[in-house]
Amino acid sequence: MPSVTVNGGRVVYEILGTTGTLVVLTPGGRFGMDIPGLRPLADALVERGHTVLLWDRPNCGASDVQFYGVSESHMRAETLAGLLTELGLGPCALAGGSGGARDSLLTAIQYPELVTRLVLWNIVGGTYGLFNLGAHYILPSLQVVGGAGIPGLLKLREWRERVEQNPGNEQRLLALDRDEFVKLSLRWLNAYVQKPGQTVPGVDDDLFDRIRVPTLIIRGGAQDLDHPRRTSLEISCLIEGAELIDPPWPEDAWERAMADRATGRIDRFNLFDTWVLAAPAIAEFLARP
Incomplete structure (x- = not known):
């Protein structure tokens, strides 16, 4: 895989397709771009005429581990900006789910000149979701x-x-x-400590007015404790003009995936297998004038 050095660390990436809008597609957690479920979505967007940049964020996949910044997502936003600059790419669309949504959101806030559109889903929030992040990753x-x-x-x-x-x-x-x-x-x-005025961990709500690009948000599932429906609704209110749509996957997709992982059935229902179902909505959003 090709790589570039950003802030002293090697960042591995892959570019799929050659036409249409460039979309940086970012998964959640500390998963790399080889996580099952991500490439089918990337391939579906390429089939619909777009170019997709996949990347292993610091502390994910084959990229170098790195430790700096206000939060891990702040570090990754800085890394993504450096990656796009090093490659001479951008401005472009950013699309991400779960932790990838947070990374994309922060990039749009901190580096608005690099972003033309924003697509977010499975946005983590709420007491349970934030406790879970700190307990799992820190x-x-x-x-x-x-x-x-x-x-x-x-x-x-x-x-x-x-x-x-x-x-x-x-x-x-x-x-x-x-x-x-x-x-x-x-x-x-x-x-990751829940604070008043921070719908997204470590990000003050008043910073959302820096996002001036068309934004599509796929709301969280009705009973999803990790990615609450309330969080996606709040963010759709914080970003002026944001469009909120119902999830194209089953309402309980995340809960079913977590249950399968808990019982060792990850071969049957991976965490991100349903993401490909968002391809039509994302492609339609990207194609708008």
Whole structure:
């Protein structure tokens, strides 16, 4: 895979298609661009005449691990802006789900000159969703470093996987300063603490007025605790002119996927398998004048 260096870290990417609107497509979590369910959506958009940029964000896939910024999503927004600049691409459309929605949203807020349209779905919010983010992505590393120092990070599956996909990440992890890592982890954790005036973790609501591009939001499922319907409704109100549509997948798609993962049935219903169903709505939105 091709790569470029942004802020001292290698970022791996892939470009599909050669025509139409350029769309940066970003998955959720700390998943890389090889996560099942993402490429079918990318291929569907290419089939509809668009070009798609897939990328492994820092701490995802085969890209280098990196640790800086107000939050992990702030870091990724800065990385995406650097990636587009290095490649001489943009302005372009940004589309992302779950954590990818947050990364895309922050990029549009911080680098509006790079964004022409915005598509968001599975937006994380609410007490349960934010507690879950901090507990899943920050606390395990913070706790293991507290007990075993920086080398303890290599005991955690997610960092071992980053080394497996990119052997250079082992030295990048071991070179971290313990005290600085703890300080950064606490800052990232604090971003996930629910606060008045922050519908999206670490982002003040009054910053949403910087988004002046057409925006499409696919609302959260009625009972989805990770991506509440309320959060997507609130964000549609914060972004002037945003269009909110019902999900094109089953109302309980996320809950079913989580249940299958809990019982080991990830072969039957992956977290992002239904995302391809959004291709017609996204393509229609991108085709508007």
